[in-house]
Amino acid sequence: MNITMKRRTFIKTTILGLTGLTLGCTEQESDSVPAVSHELGLWLNIDEDSKITVVVVRTEMGQGVTTSLPMIVAEELEANWEDVGFKVMAELGDYGESMTSGSRTIREHYEKMRGIGATAKEMLIQAAANRWQVDPGTLTAENSTVTHPSMGSLRYGELVEEAALLPVPEDPQLKDPSQFKIIGTSVPRLDSPEHIEGTSTFSTDIVVPDMLYAAVAQSPVFGGDVSNFDALSLDPAVGTIVKITSGIAVVARSYWEAEKALASLDVEFEHPPEMEALDNAAITAQLEAGVELEGAVFQAVGDVDEALDNADDTFTQTYEVPYLAHSPLEPPSCIAQVTSTSCELWVATQAASYALEAAVSVTGLDPSAVTIHSTLVGGAFGRKGEWDFVTLAVEIAKSMPGTPVNVIWSRKEDIQHDFYRPAFMAKFSGAIKDGQVTGWKGTNAGPSIMSRFMPGISPDFMSTLNFKPPYGIPAIKSSSVNVDIGVPVGFWRSIGASQNVFFIESFVDALADQLDQDPLAFRKSLLAGNERAVTVLETVADMANWGAPGVSGAAHGVSFADTNDSLVAQIAEVSVDKNNTENPVTVHKVYCAIDCGLAVHPNTIKAQIEGAVIYGLTAALVGQIDIEGGRVKQSNYHDYRALTLKDSPDVEVEIITGGTGIGGVGESGVPLIAPAVANAIFSLTGEQVTKLPINRFLLS
């Protein structure tokens, strides 16, 4: 790179207020760094051949950010899309916080990426104007080329060296969206070719010279640890035993040898005796006690107690959902190399900044001594926003300074040592008077995720996420109770919405049933005045031909949610056969309408909704983490089942855009499928599914 320290300092303080660090090159990129290339700030690199590289500051875990973020830059930059590529952010700190979560990448980066593209375009135009000695207003930029009516044209690659020296425009002009050529089109995803060829690298694929491998085993019972560490030994030729937090690791020349050696050890664990009493029944009992409490009231509209007192009828129902594991196909893994003065990580993470903190915490090094290479992620769903697997890798690497260690969790370790979607319960009471719902009281109870980060928080805003009914009801009271159970909990794709939309949408169908109303019409009536919401429901109703399932003997179920600033509705077409004990429920087809305001890459939105429905459907039908004796019973995909292609319906998606805002997509398809399917079953059988997973409930 031909950038002097002085110019880097200049860029440091002026480009959109960001401070500067050198753009690093990740392992994947080192083959393709051109001989001469120039950075325009931290985000953009253009070489002499006009090849454009956009630095992507969010984790690619299948949701397509390595395509959508460059698309936004390329649009305003007036780039030739064929010449655009991406590079994963290599260094932390100057790009802001690094957590990829909450379906917020586009919402949080749209305007920023537009600004970056527009800024660079204006600098390139100015460089051409300077060279030609013309007014920049006489120039046009298109397809990575600046053109003057008579002076000719210059490619960006010919201009970038001079452009990088120019003052950075404070207020670049953005394009009118009606002029968009790239945003809104489904360009081929930039990351797809390497996945198809098998050349894409996840953290475990990286080879660091002299690298060893490690397998880990943590105490199966929560809160426990190894009790006989000093009595354990291994032939050094076979492997090295390392003590890690709550468990033990074996380091060997090969992962398989490490696992084999670990399995050969007679490891004994001890745990707090009270954990033995923790099982499914105890958990349910704690939740049942929880929903009877008042809890922290976070929504109070009108006087719901008065409504219940004066009702013609009241109706009460309780719903329960279990703990869920994430189980992405790529298990938690991390390569770590520690010396007395440095720590280097290669890790599939959603949160490089948390990985950094974990490394600092274990090593005591200054953050500047830690280098994080953030790789592609083989499925995350929230699991890889945690840093426990980083902590263990750094502990292992610290025990053998200088040796890189590739730590891979077994599937069993992944399933039994997760930060689970909390088990939860909700109890509702509805007041009905003169054929209307006049009051809605809801209390949910479950473990608090945020207490780990904000002790004492009440209500926990993750527990309350989507627990407010999005409907026009004159009196509403919603409250939440934190129940501390002792199983680690964390962020599972759509978090609190994953249980709360099931709760809310199930109770809505229960009320519709009490009032003898069609569930879809009932929802529309409660959403009267909310044009966007009504449109989403009408759209999905049309898609599904609501009320007239195509399959004989099947029924439709509907659900609606306002989630991540998107409005979403789903209809599932479902049959039930309790004689089929493997698959008592058949979901023939799922329809989804999503109003997300803006569609940068429509095909990715569809793919994300399709995939989210399957992820949510797996959980809805068969997802359960059983706790027995203070430990997780499940251990692999044979008993923590994932739906296969054979079990999976097609999902039809319609995207509604044109609003003024941007809605998030990544999680938004997940929480609606459980209630849509459960409501279809209610319609078929007359009995509500009040406890997930559905298969277990139907066969019990």
Place this chain on the structure above:
Amino acid sequence: MEFTLKVNGTSHTVDVNPEKPLLWVLREDLGLTGTKYGCGTAICGTCTVLIDEKPTASCVYDIQEVGNQKITTIEGLDSDVGETVKEAWLTEEVSQCGYCQPGQILSATHLLTNTPNPTDDDIDNAMTGLCRCGTYQRIRAGIKTAVKLIED
């Protein structure tokens, strides 16, 4: 112990424990990391390779069983059907995170090589590999597009 194996048309000699699964020989000894670890119990399919053209879970297949059989990993998939499957995968934008796709592509290639016009049941029975991103309907679409491309 030394073993010689044919992978993607090339012979390699490795010195490993006879019980070392082929998956780890490919990844660690031969540097072919396109084949993935997902469960270690032959359920998830991310370790799928073709052994004499047949999809096989390499995580439970000992190196000492390989012998003279021909191994194809995703990196070496270059048959006409395989190339067409890859092209169809891109057309249908099948992949999300990409982790399971090498196994899916190899299984799809085997299916179409032996059953050029598979029914939905054929596809269901052949494509048992897990995808936690939920790309199943696009895997189906990819197979159907590959069928059309092969016919043309």
